[in-house]
Amino acid sequence: MAYKAKAYTLREESTESGTRYFISFKDGQGEHHELEVSENLFFEFRQMERKNRNLQQWNQRHREFNEVWDETLYRRALRVPKSLDECMIEEERNETLRKAVESLPEIQRRRFLLYYEHDFNFYQIAAMEHCTASAIQKSVAIAKEKVKAEMKKYLQP
Numbered sequence: 001m002a003y004k005a006k007a008y009t010l011r012e013e014s015t016e017s018g019t020r021y022f023i024s025f026k027d028g029q030g031e032h033h034e035l036e037v038s039e040n041l042f043f044e045f046r047q048m049e050r051k052n053r054n055l056q057q058w059n060q061r062h063r064e065f066n067e068v069w070d071e072t073l074y075r076r077a078l079r080v081p082k083s084l085d086e087c088m089i090e091e092e093r094n095e096t097l098r099k100a101v102e103s104l105p106e107i108q109r110r111r112f113l114l115y116y117e118h119d120f121n122f123y124q125i126a127a128m129e130h131c132t133a134s135a136i137q138k139s140v141a142i143a144k145e146k147v148k149a150e151m152k153k154y155l156q157p
Contacts, residue, residue, distance in 0.1 A: 010045055093151075100150035104143050111136055112143040 008025040011034075021042035024034040074080065082090070101109060111129070114120045115136075122133040122140070129136070 006049075008045075010042065010049075012042075096151060097147070100147045103150070104146060108139050108143040108146075111139045112147070115140045 008023050011022045011024065013020045013022065019039070021037050021039055022034050023037050023042070023045065024032065026032055101112065104112060111125055114125050114128075115122070120128075122136045125136045126133040
């Protein structure tokens with residue numbers, strides 16, 4: 001349990017004969033007392049203070065400062081679940097994209113997928129197909145325009 005206000009103070013006093021340890025406190029009637037204590041008791045109080053301070057800091061870091069509602073947890077979620085409408089729209093969009101890519105001529109489709117789906121660059125694809133990188137670039141650009149045109153049809157009512 002963490003206490004906010006200490007009911008005592010610790011004090012060390014160095015003298016020629018050695019170090020003396022004191023604990024000061026006020027009793028129930030408000031009278032101030034100071035007791036000389038052993039080194040072990042003094043260091044136990046110090047350790048208790050450290051543990052108490054660590055507990056307070058831990059509490060501060062982990063305490064919720066507002067009430068946690070479902071809405072709050074929903075906003076904090078890393079991946080907010082999609083609504084049914086959003087899922088349906090995404091499915092339709094994916095289906096339209098798949099059909100648009102499938103409608104491309106074989107060579108354009110292969111080059112388009114190698115570039116966009118498999119992350120090959122134009123030079124790597126050109127080496128696979130034994131042609132120039134500029135030919136691959138033009139082919140992919142034309143395929144991209146065809147796919148865009150198909151997707152615009154989908155977006156327009």
